Amino acid sequence: MWSLSTERRASASAAIVTLTGVRAFLLRLTAEAVRILPTTGRCDGLVDELVVEGAVLAGNLLMFMTHLDRYVPEAETHKLRGPLDFVRKLFSMQTVQACSRQLAATAEWLLNVRKEGVQQQPLDTVFSQAVLPALTLLAGMIGISYRMLSWERAAGVEQQQQYYIRLGSVLRNSCPMEHAARALLLYHTLAAAEGGLTKKAEEASFMFLTAFVEADGFVALSAAAEGSCAQHVAVAHGLTLLCEDDGGPAYGLQPDLLGVLPILTEPLGALVSTPAPAPGQEPQLDPVCFKAMLAALRRQSKQPLHRRTPHMLALRLLRLMLRRGNLQPGGSAAAELAAGAAAAAPLSSTAATDVGALPAPLAAHAVSRTSRLVLCQENVWDIAVQALELAWATIPSRSGHVGELMAELWRLAMDTGRHVCLHADRNTCCGLGEALQEALSPIDPHGEASSSWAPSPVPRPSVAAAIAAGLLPWLEGLQRFQITRVGPECREGQVLSSFLDGTRDREVETWLALFTYSEPRQAASWVVTHAKLLRLEKGYLSTCAKRRTSVFLKHMEELASGPRAETLVPEGGPAGDDVGQPAGLQHLGRLVSFAVCEWLPTASLVLRQLALQCAIAGAPQGAGINRYWDTYIAPLARWLSGLVLSCKGRSGDADCGGSSSSGGGGWVPFLLHEVAVVPLLGSLLHLCRSVESNKGADLAELLDCCGVVASAFPQEVQAAVREAEQATIAPPVFAWPPAQVRGLAPKLRESGRGEAADAALALAARLEAWGSEEGAGSSALSFRCVPERLRQRASERGMSVPDVLGVMRRFLVPPAEARRLLRTCSNPACVNLKGDSEAELPLKACARCGGAWYCCRECQTAHWRAPGGHKEACGRRQGAAQGAAQG
Numbered sequence: 001m002w003s004l005s006t007e008r009r010a011s012a013s014a015a016i017v018t019l020t021g022v023r024a025f026l027l028r029l030t031a032e033a034v035r036i037l038p039t040t041g042r043c044d045g046l047v048d049e050l051v052v053e054g055a056v057l058a059g060n061l062l063m064f065m066t067h068l069d070r071y072v073p074e075a076e077t078h079k080l081r082g083p084l085d086f087v088r089k090l091f092s093m094q095t096v097q098a099c100s101r102q103l104a105a106t107a108e109w110l111l112n113v114r115k116e117g118v119q120q121q122p123l124d125t126v127f128s129q130a131v132l133p134a135l136t137l138l139a140g141m142i143g144i145s146y147r148m149l150s151w152e153r154a155a156g157v158e159q160q161q162q163y164y165i166r167l168g169s170v171l172r173n174s175c176p177m178e179h180a181a182r183a184l185l186l187y188h189t190l191a192a193a194e195g196g197l198t199k200k201a202e203e204a205s206f207m208f209l210t211a212f213v214e215a216d217g218f219v220a221l222s223a224a225a226e227g228s229c230a231q232h233v234a235v236a237h238g239l240t241l242l243c244e245d246d247g248g249p250a251y252g253l254q255p256d257l258l259g260v261l262p263i264l265t266e267p268l269g270a271l272v273s274t275p276a277p278a279p280g281q282e283p284q285l286d287p288v289c290f291k292a293m294l295a296a297l298r299r300q301s302k303q304p305l306h307r308r309t310p311h312m313l314a315l316r317l318l319r320l321m322l323r324r325g326n327l328q329p330g331g332s333a334a335a336e337l338a339a340g341a342a343a344a345a346p347l348s349s350t351a352a353t354d355v356g357a358l359p360a361p362l363a364a365h366a367v368s369r370t371s372r373l374v375l376c377q378e379n380v381w382d383i384a385v386q387a388l389e390l391a392w393a394t395i396p397s398r399s400g401h402v403g404e405l406m407a408e409l410w411r412l413a414m415d416t417g418r419h420v421c422l423h424a425d426r427n428t429c430c431g432l433g434e435a436l437q438e439a440l441s442p443i444d445p446h447g448e449a450s451s452s453w454a455p456s457p458v459p460r461p462s463v464a465a466a467i468a469a470g471l472l473p474w475l476e477g478l479q480r481f482q483i484t485r486v487g488p489e490c491r492e493g494q495v496l497s498s499f500l501d502g503t504r505d506r507e508v509e510t511w512l513a514l515f516t517y518s519e520p521r522q523a524a525s526w527v528v529t530h531a532k533l534l535r536l537e538k539g540y541l542s543t544c545a546k547r548r549t550s551v552f553l554k555h556m557e558e559l560a561s562g563p564r565a566e567t568l569v570p571e572g573g574p575a576g577d578d579v580g581q582p583a584g585l586q587h588l589g590r591l592v593s594f595a596v597c598e599w600l601p602t603a604s605l606v607l608r609q610l611a612l613q614c615a616i617a618g619a620p621q622g623a624g625i626n627r628y629w630d631t632y633i634a635p636l637a638r639w640l641s642g643l644v645l646s647c648k649g650r651s652g653d654a655d656c657g658g659s660s661s662s663g664g665g666g667w668v669p670f671l672l673h674e675v676a677v678v679p680l681l682g683s684l685l686h687l688c689r690s691v692e693s694n695k696g697a698d699l700a701e702l703l704d705c706c707g708v709v710a711s712a713f714p715q716e717v718q719a720a721v722r723e724a725e726q727a728t729i730a731p732p733v734f735a736w737p738p739a740q741v742r743g744l745a746p747k748l749r750e751s752g753r754g755e756a757a758d759a760a761l762a763l764a765a766r767l768e769a770w771g772s773e774e775g776a777g778s779s780a781l782s783f784r785c786v787p788e789r790l791r792q793r794a795s796e797r798g799m800s801v802p803d804v805l806g807v808m809r810r811f812l813v814p815p816a817e818a819r820r821l822l823r824t825c826s827n828p829a830c831v832n833l834k835g836d837s838e839a840e841l842p843l844k845a846c847a848r849c850g851g852a853w854y855c856c857r858e859c860q861t862a863h864w865r866a867p868g869g870h871k872e873a874c875g876r877r878q879g880a881a882q883g884a885a886q887g
């Protein structure tokens with residue numbers, strides 16, 4: 001039955017115990033088997049064998065039926081009643097308590113045999129009659145106990161009790177796993193001295209480890225995995241395989257035990273003494289050994305004095321999974337490894353050169369323990385991810401080599417991630433994403449707080465190691481790949497989704513830290529990919545990108561105008577210079593400027609399209625507006641106010657970064673043409689009609705931004721106002737109707753912001769005056785031209801507002817200079833996500849002027865035909881080039 005599929009095993013087992021006579025016969029045999037003790041003077045060998053085999057069969061049937069309810073159709077749920085009656089009676093017979101007494105007596109008998117050297121019965125007979133049946137029943141009842149409620153619910157019978165709670169109490173009080181562990185350890189050492197283990201020993205180890213893993217995975221049953229003896233046996237089985245593979249240290253495990261513990265293979269039952277199979281036909285290891293070891297190490301790691309050993313074992317296990325994961329029986333990779341074994345590193349601690357150095361019993365047994373360690377793909381990456389999680393959780397934080405440990409672990413994590421995205425199942429992919437996210441969390445006192453962004457000259461060790469291992473480009477590649485491959489089988493998407501879900505509300509510690517300290521060109525590549533995800537406006541990745549945009553823009557604005565920016569640039573110099581800046585942050589001002597240049601135009605385009613859709617629909621979409629508000633509108637208003645004030649000033653005569661040197665690549669043309677700040681604010685005023693009044697603070701911020709823009713660009717704003725005044729039916733979406741500005745006053749006053757409400761009325765009056773005047777008039781609108789946020793920030797630092805704006809002006813660099821970090825497609829609506837990275841996307845220059853670059857023919861055509869696109873600029877460049885040639 002072990003060779004059948006899970007569903008067929010469950011169905012066949014249910015059919016067996018459904019027969020009333022067979023069910024009663026198995027219960028009778030089980031009751032007799034669990035009462036066999038080593039001191040019992042039984043003489044009928046045939047009867048004993050029948051009783052024992054019946055109990056073993058009962059335990060196996062329990063294991064086979066663990067997930068029976070999954071395979072029974074609703075119309076046939078009556079088939080669950082026979083198995084349900086069988087399990088209920090096993091519980092009522094106090095089977096687990098009887099197994100515990102049997103195992104305790106057997107362990108005591110084996111201990112006396114080892115001390116006195118005298119045994120009245122054969123060792124294998126006692127083990128087969130008193131240990132193997134008890135362990136099989138124990139594993140089956142632990143595995144099935146927490147499925148009983150779903151059985152009763154599916155069968156429509158009365159729910160009697162929570163069996164797993166009752167069993168957990170029995171496991172805690174009777175300690176059957178501790179007695180079983182003692183019996184196994186004693187038997188293995190005694191049997192090895194007598195000449196070797198039998199197939200029964202391997203089956204007993206398998207049942208014990210299975211019970212340990214099942215109990216560890218369920219809180220109510222965890223008492224079975226809390227004993228020190230049980231944990232020792234679980235670790236010893238896994239450590240045996242590790243020593244077989246890499247010949248590493250045994251961490252105090254007795255050499256005689258290390259040499260005799262069985263190596264479990266699939267299918268169950270391959271003897272340890274079986275000769276090594278031919279190349280390409282290696283047996284596959286059963287994963288239960290490694291799973292049990294990881295479960296035990298996780299429990300041991302919770303004790304402060306036992307963290308280093310679990311960490312080192314987890315690392316060794318992770319390396320083993322990476323080395324052996326790509327080998328499958330009969331595959332070419334397995335044959336190649338077998339053929340090149342002589343040149344490869346030793347796979348066993350019992351290599352010819354090491355046998356002489358081993359103790360005599362171990363050396364004698366070593367010759368037969370040379371089979372290769374192979375795991376199938378579906379198991380290896382699950383174990384690798386679990387080992388990775390344990391290694392992260394047990395890094396010795398007080399060690400002087402934390403940075404080196406993290407660097408190695410991140411390299412292994414990246415190797416694991418590349419394989420998981422190719423071979424693992426959904427649960428393993430999700431586990432990897434969560435493990436990577438947890439690994440980036442601050443684990444030392446130097447980590448940033450999520451409430452503010454104050455980057456230090458040196459990143460946290462976990463961030464530095466992740467960057468060195470290539471985490472950011474790998475994540476960028478996953479994002480780009482998932483757009484072109486969707487569906488439930490997209491492993492990359494599952495890894496990425498788990499990582500993104502884990503970074504929710506923790507963007508500062510993860511994405512912002514990676515962005516700050518990565519290589520500038522790679523960070524710029526991720527910024528562009530991020531902008532393209534925003535333009536797609538659909539799917540889970542776009543939603544996560546919106547959330548990151550909000551966090552990024554908020555913290556970047558705080559940095560650019562905050563006290564930290566003063567330390568990042570030399571007095572009087574732009575942030576693009578490397579001189580005088582702390583190591584690791586030389587390019588931060590340039591990176592922030594690059595991100596602003598990529599994200600602000602994209603956000604502006606999205607919001608203007610949203611306003612147009614609302615206008616076409618004839619009614620504002622309240623829910624949609626409120627969703628976009630926190631994501632785009634609030635952080636966008638803060639940035640626009642700061643940029644306009646810093647680049648124009650109150651007198652409007654200076655461009656940020658120096659307009660004379662940047663020419664057409666300064667912030668003023670960027671704001672007017674790329675961001676389209678005046679039409680954008682007109683669209684936001686249109687959308688504000690459906691914004692809830694509890695957004696008072698954000699509405700005040702938007703009002704301040706409107707005042708700043710009207711003061712800095714009076715002619716453009718006057719044109720927008722007149723366009724609204726001249727409309728015969730309804731004002732255009734992008735216009736500035738004074739009535740909409742006046743409509744902000746009631747909402748501001750309702751939220752307790754009377755001062756801002758008065759400013760809104762003053763601004764509306766000024767706009768009405770502009771709509772009737774020939775010129776733009778005075779730009780002095782009211783004191784609200786300077787946002788309250790900037791005035792408060794200047795007051796806290798004992799500075800004037802112009803001084804704060806001067807810091808922002810020096811920190812940022814002009815758009816033209818910032819965009820030298822990475823050449824991108826000139827089409828502002830480009831969503832081409834081919835390839836693993838934006839930095840590797842091939843671009844071709846415009847054949848006419850050479851001043852624009854495109855990733856594909858479609859982008860070039862779209863940009864040429866778009867209003868205000870490349871067609872006009874190309875003509876101007878060609879004319880200028882011809883004039884220069886003639887001159």
